Amino acid sequence: MKVLVVEDEHKIANSIKKGLEQENYVVDAVYDGTSGYDMASGETYDVIILDLMLPDMDGIEVCKKLRENSIHTPILMLTARGQLEDRVEGLNSGADDYLVKPFAFTELLARLKALSRRPKDASGPVLSAGDLSLNTLTYEVKRGNKQIDLSRKEYTLLEYLLRHQNTILTKDQIINNIWDYDSNILPNTVEVYIGYLRNKIDKTFPEKRPMISTVRGFGYKIESEK
């Protein structure tokens, strides 16, 4: 899952980024409205966390502009305590939910999970293909009944492949969704991580069908049935 954080208070932005990375999210953080708008329209995110009070373009304006340009990424708006009009204005501008500052990180996480499950993804918290399953609430990954331990990156990669199962994903798509904007990733790195993942979910189970297939010259995919 990839999240954009737009918040001018660097401390808050960076603590959200750090916290979410611990929870296996991929996070880009920017600190003003214009950069927020540019990133949100140029990259693909599952959710945008957007502060209301921002220098240059404020959160309401960013939100309106994105919606006008048919970018429908769910937006969680952050606002200061007691600004009730903000809430109304925020929701009218096209935000999907809002959260009053200061907030508990667990609350932010709960809202984020609720938003990212809307409506394109009615599959609930467990993603699966064949006997491979990944629980997005507990981070548990299993093949049949056997639990598989993945590193954070491997988990994020597997979640991405499972959310887009039966679709060929190119290395570029994988890079853009699994690494944040600041990472310098070569296509070769994707191969390396696919290799790690294969070792854990396929090679450990030689009696089972391999889940990850390589589509030569195009990319990779996980098939739900075979």
Ligand code: CA
């Ligand atoms: Ca602010």
